Amino acid sequence: xxxxxxxxxxxxxxxxxxxxxxxxxxxxxxxxxxxxxxxxxxxxxxxxxxxxxxxxxxxxxxxxxxxxxxxxxxxxxxxxxxxxxxxxxxxxxxxxxxxxxxxxxxxxxxxxxxxxxxxxxxxxxxxxxxxxxxxxxxxxxxxxxxxxxxxxxxxxxxxxxxxxxxxxxxxxxxxxxxxxxxxxxxxxxxxxxxxxxxxxxxxxxxxxxxxxxxxxxxxxxxxxxxxxxxxxxxxxxxxxxxxxxxxxxxxxxxxxxxxxxxxxxxxxxxxxxxxxxxxxxxxxxxxxxxxxxxxxxxxxxxxxxxxxxxxxxxxxxxxxxxxxxxxxxxxxxxxx
Amino acid sequence: xxxxxxxxxxxxxxxxxxxxxxxxxxxxxxxxxxxxxxxxxxxxxxxxxxxxxxxxxxxxxxxxxxxxxxxxxxxxxxxxxxxxxxxxxxxxxxxxxxxxxxxxxxxxxxxxxxxxxxxxxxxxxxxxxxxxxxxxxxxxxxxxxxxxxxxxxxxxxxxxxxxxxxxxxxxxxxxxxxxxxxxxxxxxxxxxxxxxxxxxxxxxxxxxxxxxxxxxxxxxxxxxxxxxxxxxxxxxxxxxxxxxxxxxxxxxxxxxxxxxxxxxxxxxxxxxxxxxxxxxxxxxxxxxxxxxxxxxxxxxxxxxxxxxxxxxxxxxxxxxxxxxxxxxxxxxxxxxxxxxxxxxx
Ligand code: SF4
Ligand code: SF4
Ligand code: SF4
Ligand code: SF4
Numbered sequence: 001x002x003x004x005x006x007x008x009x010x011x012x013x014x015x016x017x018x019x020x021x022x023x024x025x026x027x028x029x030x031x032x033x034x035x036x037x038x039x040x041x042x043x044x045x046x047x048x049x050x051x052x053x054x055x056x057x058x059x060x061x062x063x064x065x066x067x068x069x070x071x072x073x074x075x076x077x078x079x080x081x082x083x084x085x086x087x088x089x090x091x092x093x094x095x096x097x098x099x100x101x102x103x104x105x106x107x108x109x110x111x112x113x114x115x116x117x118x119x120x121x122x123x124x125x126x127x128x129x130x131x132x133x134x135x136x137x138x139x140x141x142x143x144x145x146x147x148x149x150x151x152x153x154x155x156x157x158x159x160x161x162x163x164x165x166x167x168x169x170x171x172x173x174x175x176x177x178x179x180x181x182x183x184x185x186x187x188x189x190x191x192x193x194x195x196x197x198x199x200x201x202x203x204x205x206x207x208x209x210x211x212x213x214x215x216x217x218x219x220x221x222x223x224x225x226x227x228x229x230x231x232x233x234x235x236x237x238x239x240x241x242x243x244x245x246x247x248x249x250x251x252x253x254x255x256x257x258x259x260x261x262x263x264x265x266x267x268x269x270x271x272x273x274x275x276x277x278x279x280x281x282x283x284x285x286x287x288x289x290x291x292x293x294x295x296x297x298x299x300x301x302x303x304x305x306x307x308x309x310x311x312x313x314x315x316x317x318x319x320x321x322x323x324x325x326x327x328x329x330x331x332x333x334x335x336x
Numbered sequence: 337x338x339x340x341x342x343x344x345x346x347x348x349x350x351x352x353x354x355x356x357x358x359x360x361x362x363x364x365x366x367x368x369x370x371x372x373x374x375x376x377x378x379x380x381x382x383x384x385x386x387x388x389x390x391x392x393x394x395x396x397x398x399x400x401x402x403x404x405x406x407x408x409x410x411x412x413x414x415x416x417x418x419x420x421x422x423x424x425x426x427x428x429x430x431x432x433x434x435x436x437x438x439x440x441x442x443x444x445x446x447x448x449x450x451x452x453x454x455x456x457x458x459x460x461x462x463x464x465x466x467x468x469x470x471x472x473x474x475x476x477x478x479x480x481x482x483x484x485x486x487x488x489x490x491x492x493x494x495x496x497x498x499x500x501x502x503x504x505x506x507x508x509x510x511x512x513x514x515x516x517x518x519x520x521x522x523x524x525x526x527x528x529x530x531x532x533x534x535x536x537x538x539x540x541x542x543x544x545x546x547x548x549x550x551x552x553x554x555x556x557x558x559x560x561x562x563x564x565x566x567x568x569x570x571x572x573x574x575x576x577x578x579x580x581x582x583x584x585x586x587x588x589x590x591x592x593x594x595x596x597x598x599x600x601x602x603x604x605x606x607x608x609x610x611x612x613x614x615x616x617x618x619x620x621x622x623x624x625x626x627x628x629x630x631x632x633x634x635x636x637x638x639x640x641x642x643x644x645x646x647x648x649x650x651x652x653x654x655x656x657x658x659x660x661x662x663x664x665x666x667x668x669x670x671x672x673x674x675x676x677x678x679x680x681x
Contacts, residue, residue, distance in 0.1 A: 036668070227579070
């Protein structure tokens with residue numbers, strides 16, 4: 001059983017040490033929000049700030065996007081390049097993003113100090129809201145999670161409830177293949193967690209559809225997209241200096257009109273830009289206010305990259321990026 | 337006199353109205369969320385959590401064609417406006433806060449220029465609001481009662497329906513509402529005093545269930561005084577700059593006008609824009625007066641709680657809670673506004 005409080009204490013202590021010694025400029029972690037049932041991103045700039053750091057299965061955001069943001073900052077003209085390091089708390093899945101970012105030379109190893117938490121699973125906020133349905137809104141405060149074997153014991157202001165973990169599990173966790181950070185300076189938590197190989201059964205149904213059926217399915221989904229671009233903005237691997245979908249000059253790649261034609265173009269291009277890179281943290285789908293199953297597109301390409309190019313992203317920083325290599329043995333006559 | 341209608345008679349009423357050429361928009365469940373869609377033969381949701389996208393899109397669609405452009409030999413030779421429709425529109429099952437929000441849009445679209453596209457649709461419309469009742473409403477992020485609203489607000493509606501179990505207590509508020517009563521004929525019957533008392537009671541219970549509170553006292557002063565404060569940097573550091581909090585806000589109304597050519601046909605259309613997008617304020621010179629997230633977040637809050645009142649005489653937030661519920665990083669407008677007041681202390 002996992003003692004979330006103990007993990008939190010270790011995270012706090014490590015972050016505090018790093019900030020006191022000045023090894024890192026700040027630490028990117030999670031804090032508990034006063035009103036929302038789930039945790040939110042937090043930046044600890046001083047040793048005192050670390051008191052606010054939090055850990056629980058509701059630490060859902062992939063924080064590495066703030067790491068890239070910091071790494072992309074450039075000094076003023078004539079000033080030496082930045083060299084400061086940043087601390088970050090990562091779940092196993094998020095650690096794979098850092099590996100991918102290293103591969104792409106976006107994060108130099110010496111500029112990041114990683115607290116890798118061994119985690120069993122994250123919860124799906126939508127399912128949490130559902131589980132809390134009968135708790136009056138006014139009591140949905142101070143929500144904390146306790147590991148009780150098969151269940152989470154969830155305490156809130158003035159009560160508690162027990163929910164089977166399986167009922168809260170985020171979809172991405174069902175197919176997780178790591179469960180332990182692939183890269184870290186400090187590991188928090190113990191235990192080997194077994195994982196089952198990913199068989200991509202979740203996209204089987206889609207794969208088996210005829211092209212026409214599949215198009216119909218996606219047309220329906222795409223018709224709901226409001227092009228808020230949250231899926232892109234939450235993605236740590238969507239870090240282009242200027243996204244093609246924002247570009248206005250000298251011409252637009254995609255019209256502003258929100259309709260299936262333009263929406264699908266956006267999603268297909270974005271999916272292609274992530275082929276062989278996406279590590280399936282699931283943030284794009286989680287943040288979507290329109291409940292569009294964007295992960296399925298990515299999962300489709302993860303499978304393709306694996307089957308056709310033997311690429312599985314975010315596991316080894318020494319590997320070359322899939323799109324950055326050309327091998328005579330690559331499949332597909334058309335691209336040779 | 338209050339009327340009532342049985343829930344199992346609702347579809348019959350809608351059929352009657354459809355026969356009268358009403359375009360009916362109503363809440364529909366789709367992949368786990370509620371959306372207002374043009375209604376066909378299906379029965380709309382009668383109990384639902386507030387829609388993900390506000391019903392403003394019925395009057396102010398996310399993308400709307402303004403006119404077709406005729407091009408000959410690469411020259412623009414004329415423009416044809418699409419004919420304005422004239423059949424009536426029925427918005428069925430709007431939440432009270434969303435209809436209060438329409439007052440902001442009404443004021444805006446008739447401010448210094450009367451927008452024909454919007455006004456035409458508004459004038460043709462009849463609105464049936466549903467009072468918010470337990471257990472589906474209020475949501476944990478609702479705070480209408482802090483910004484002048486109520487779970488049974490009648491503002492902006494032609495009828496208010498209150499769910500008391502197997503029937504709705506129906507209150508007609510305008511002539512347009514009266515017309516619906518007339519068309520519904522014997523589907524509407526007198527509501528007994530008990531039913532009316534019950535309607536009052538369920539609304540009261542829903543009001544009591546609202547847990548979020550914002551004290552608007554002193555907000556304007558706080559905002560006026562903190563424009564350059566580091567506070568705006570602090571909370572916006574985690575913002576992603578996505579469009580959720582604005583595109584899904586019922587009072588947000590920014591749009592962008594574009595010309596486009598599709599399959600050889602040119603047209604001009606307008607599409608919702610968001611002040612959270614990087615290029616929202618970019619000038620032709622490439623200068624961007626709101627280059628970073630804090631400027632954009634600050635603008636959103638100032639627009640809702642300061643500029644809107646100055647320009648239109650109405651608060652720009654109706655407390656629907658969508659921006660709180662939808663934000664991926666829990667930027668909570670109540671916390672942000674209360675925080676600005678704290679800065680002053
Ligand atoms: S988050 Fe959802 S609604 Fe927003 S752009 Fe992405 S898919 Fe569309
Ligand atoms: S406040 Fe939240 S919803 Fe709004 S732009 Fe920032 S991240 Fe997106
Ligand atoms: S600012 Fe937020 S709470 Fe207020 S009306 Fe807009 S979306 Fe609703
Ligand atoms: S804010 Fe008030 S009126 Fe709006 S949905 Fe919530 S309870 Fe209903």
